[in-house]
Amino acid sequence: MSNCWRSRRGTVFSCGFEPGLFSCFGVLLLTTHVLYGEANTNTSVVVQKDAQFDITYLDTVTSENQTIYAFNHTVSKNKTEGVRVSxxxxxxxxxxxxxxxxxxxQAVLSxxxxxxxxxxxxxxxxxxxxGRTLCQPPTLALSEMQFFYVDVSTLSTSGVHYQLRVxxxxxxxxQTDKKFTFNATPSQPQCPVYDLDNNVAFIGMYQTMTKTGAITVQRKDFPSNSFYVVVVVKTEDEACGGPLKFYSLLPDELLDAGNRSKTLDVVVSPAINSNVYIMGVLFCLGIFLSFYILTFLVACIENKRLHRKRAGLLKAADMSPAETGKGLSPASPYEYGSFADNGSTMSSEPVTDSMASAETNDGYMERPLDVVGRCRQESLSSVEEDDYDTLADIDSDKNIVRTKKYLCVSDLARKDKRVLNKKYQIYFWNIxxxxxxxxxPVIQLVITYQTVVNVTGNQDICYYNFLCAHPLGALSSFNNILSNLGYVMLGLLFLLIVLQRDILHNRALMRNDTPALECGIPKHFGLFYAMGTALMMEGLLSACYHVCPNYTNFQFDTSFMYMIAGLCMLKLYQKRHPDxxxxxxSAYACLAAVIFFxxxxxxxxxxxxxxxxxxxxxxxxxxxxxxxxxYYVGRWRLDSGILRRILYVIYTDCIQQCSGPMYIDRMVLLVMGNIVNWSLAAYGLIKxxxxxxxxxLAIAICNLLLYFAFYIIMKLRSGERVLFLALVCILFTAVVWGFALFFFFxxxxxxxxxxxxxxEHNRDCILLSFFDDHDIWHFLSSIAxxxxxxxxxxxxxxxxxxxREKIYVF
Known part of the structure; x- marks a missing residue:
């Protein structure tokens, strides 16, 4: 560690002391070096002595005599030296x-x-x-003889013995990149100006430290092209987080300070130049623009594939069934227990998951796509959502449909499509x-924080990684803000991808394409739009948080993380349960409660x-x-009769006939979910x-991962496939999340x-001399x-x- 470097960007100052010691320091950088003071003494005899440097003077002073020590030394214009009075x-x-x-x-010190x-x-x-260090008075001559005097006086009537050495x-x-080692105590600071605990914060930039600390110095803050480095040892460790000692104090009691001498190393290193800033910005933009290019290429390839597939379907439509070799196809094994296409009701015999998987459903015939679903044509009379759908067929009543042993997506996609689109678009507009x-208000607040830091110089307000905090203009840590660009750019890219899918789907609906009307998971894009917006806002608010990260604005960085986790879970559930x-x-109210807690x-x-x-x-x-x-797919009520109904279910299902759960798959998920959440609650209560x-946030992520794993397992178990593109996304995302969490911790x-x-946790930059571990977390987590x-x-x-009659609900 070492000395002063003149560069375009400024200098970086850092200091530390020998391992194993804990002490509290204040560090100050400033430019002014004029002190004013006065000495009022009441002596009858004044004795002046010519004194010399590096000689120890032992003497006695009383109220009746005053001693003045006269020193002279040569001051050079082009050489900066100090004088130490001990x-x-x-x-x-x-x-x-x-x-x-x-x-x-031109100066007096007392x-x-x-x-x-x-x-x-x-x-x-x-x-x-x-011990105090004296400033070197300014001189216009190349070399000048100057005098200074040390006056010693007291009002004590008895003689006081003292020792003086200059x-x-x-x-x-x-000097740059040259370590300077010295000792300091609270009463013996190592700088000539504002060098005590009660005045170190008067000017310049200052911070407290225990074992290591760093301050980045910008040329614009020091127009004189010079600054002082002040190291002050605090009188107590409590100011830096040490244990608070208990004292039984009497009025005006003086405490023994003990051994507060600390050995420190100080080094001044050159700061990065403008080229490093440019490379950091270009690197950040290049990474995320590459995703735009990659997405464009994938979209072109997928578009060609769809055109070929559509052309093949049109060709096959002109051929007879005998030529295509297509005839009857079995229905999904999970249709056992649901309403059959020929109008038959549910079987009266109990059906287990194993039985449902083993049967072949030979008695069911696949209907033409233009006929399927005519019983749930969109209502043209209203676009408002009701508690009960206005369907004439009693078999379509919610309480009958949703309590079947096995549900299909068609059972939970019966509401007016326009109603649901309106319902889910509210997610986007609300967020x-x-x-x-x-x-x-967040932007306004962090601007105020940054202004306070810049005006007062108090660098204890914000919790940066000071060993890798590169300022730019008024911002103290530009790199931590820049690294959040990925959230915004990738969030916008996701919105564009969703918009493209939404447009294609609407065009298909306008063409009355049967697959768009009656096949696949119902397409509702409101939650996707909300997710993309939340990702962009996470980047903006994380950038705001890193303007001045501290105890009072932590929620800026976490609020939209909760929202993202909640929206992902809602979207995963919506896929098979759109109605x-x-x-x-209600969703945002629950998320608000989470943020409140x-x-x-x-x-x-x-x-x-x-x-x-x-x-x-x-x-x-x-x-x-x-x-x-x-478990009950929403068909239960929380009212005064809930306890009676719970007891009735326990009696009939557990005591009277001791039957197993009707919905085995859901029960497995919920049992696992309760084990995980109860364990997390116990961990929080104990630890x-x-x-x-x-x-x-860990609770939300654990629940999301559990439900996602269950979804994938049930998807494969029901005979569905994961296409190549989705599989690549899953594997890529899992790997990136692993690396991201490594840097996060x-x-x-x-x-x-x-x-x-x-x-004590601060570390040097590890990427391009500009980004630290947390910046890499921002990069990787946004990609993940x-x-x-x-x-x-x-x-x-x-x-x-x-x-949709063949797509199982889980």
Whole structure:
């Protein structure tokens, strides 16, 4: 570590001290070096002595005499040197302090010994050894002889013994990439200006540290092309997060400071130049623009494939059934227990999953696509959603259809398509509205934070990785903001992909294409639009958070993470349950409750047993209610009779006949889900993790992954396929998520600790000398989220030509 570097971008200053020691430091960079003070003494005899450097003077002072030490030295215009004044009080418990006044050309410095410094809660510590560094007065001549005087006085009637030594500081100027090692104590700082704990924050930039710290210096902040590096040892470790000691204080009691001497290394390294900034920006843009190019190429290939497929279908349509070799085809094995196409009712015999898989359904005939589904033509009279569909056939009543042992997508896609499109478009418009009202005050707040940091110089406000924080203009860590560009660009790309699919689907509907009307998973794109918008907002708000990351604005970075996880889970459920998926209002209300608990957990959760008990109970109850909703496909009511109905079900199914669950697959999912959530609740109650926001996000991700795994397993189990494109997306996304999480857990800073403790985790840049581990997390996680969205978009493309009566619900 070393010295001062003149470059276009500025300099980087960092310092550290020997391992194994814990102490608290304040670090200050500034330009001014003029001090003013005065000495008021009341002596009858004044003795002046000619003194020399590097000689220790032992003397006594009383209220009746004053001693003045006269020093002279040669000051050179082109050489910066310092003068060190060191004083030690030899008398024990003097009746009064000794005042030392140093008079220089254009400057006066005064201090008393014992020196009294205040710590936390205004506790006072006294120091009998004091050392101060003097500024070099300015001179116009190449070489000039200058004098300065050290006046010693006291009001103590008894003699006070002291020791005085003045020496030159040869290594006063730091050199680039050359380590400078020195010792410092609270009463013996190592700089000539604003060098005590009570004044170090008056000017310049400052921060606290324990073992390591760094400050990036920009040329624009120091027009004189020079700055001082000030290192001040705090009187107590509590200011940096150390243990808080208990003292039984009496009025005006002075505490022994103990051994607060620390050995430090200081180095000044050259900062990056403008070329590195340009390379960082181009690298970031290049990565995400490549996804646009790749998507365009894939779209062209897919478009050619579809044209060939359509041409083949038209050719096959002109051929007779005998020529094509197509005749009867068996229905899905999961149609056992559902309404048959010939109007027959459900079998009275109980059917198990194994039986359903073994039977062949030879008695069922596949209907022509232009005939299937005519019983659920779109209503032309209304586009409003009702509790019950206005269908004449009693067999289509919800309570009958949804309680069948095996459901098909056609059973849960009976509502007016325009109604559902309107319902799911509300997801997009609501999140767009939320984004506007959420983002505007966030932007205003972080601008205020950054302004406060720049004006006050207090770098303890924001939790950066100071070893890799590259400023640009008013921004203190431009690289952490730039790396969030991927969320915005890939979110926009996903919206374009969804828009293209939406347009193609609407064109197919306008052409009355039978596959678009009656086949595959019902196409509702509102949730996809909401997901893409949420990804873009995650990038914007994460960038805002990284303008000044701290304890008070953490939710900027996490709020839309919860929304993304929730929207993905809703979309996964909507695929097979379009009629009964949650409305946008109830979904966003639940997500708002999650964010509310996230804030409460960070503010009150640390060490608060009552909070964790309440949260765990709410978590478990919410899990049970959601399990009931999923198991009964929404056909249950939470009212005053719920307890009576629960007891009745327990009596009839568990005691009277001891029958197994009717919906085996759903029961397996819900049992696993309850085990996972109860385990997470128990872990939170026992461990009480400090990072409650991440703990809450882990709950959401675990539930999403569990449901996704169940969906894939059931999809394969029901005889469906995963197409090549979807399979590539799944494998690619899984690999990227693995690497992303590795970089996420590096933990370069944490607002859960003090600023000084957070700096212990700081690390150097690892990519292009511009990006750190957390920036790489931003890159990879944005790519992984984009890949996850593509998985949800493409995973059921294999069903686009399958009748909905043949698609199983799970």
């Amino acid at each position: 004083v030690e009080l030899l008398s024990e418990r003097p009746n009064g302090p000794v005042l030392f006044v140093v008079r220089q050309k 201090f008393q010994v014992p020196l009294i410094l205040r710590g936390l809660y205004q506790r006072k510590y006294q120091y009998t050894q004091v 020496s030159r500081v040869e290594s006063f100027t730091l 767009a509205t939320i984004a506007v009202f959420y983002a505007l 009964i998926n949650a409305s946008a209002y 996230s804030v409460l957990g960070v503010v009150f959760g640390k060490g608060n047993t009552a909070f964790w008990v309440v949260f765990s109970v709410i978590h478990i109850v919410a899990t049970m209610l959601l399990s009931t909703q999923l 009480r993790p400090n990072d409650f926001a991440s703990y809450l 590096q933990g370069l800073s944490t607002w859960q600790k003090t600023p000084a403790e957070s700096r 989220m984009f890949g996850s969205f593509l998985v949800l978009l493409t995973m059921d493309d294999d069903l686009d030509t399958i009748q």
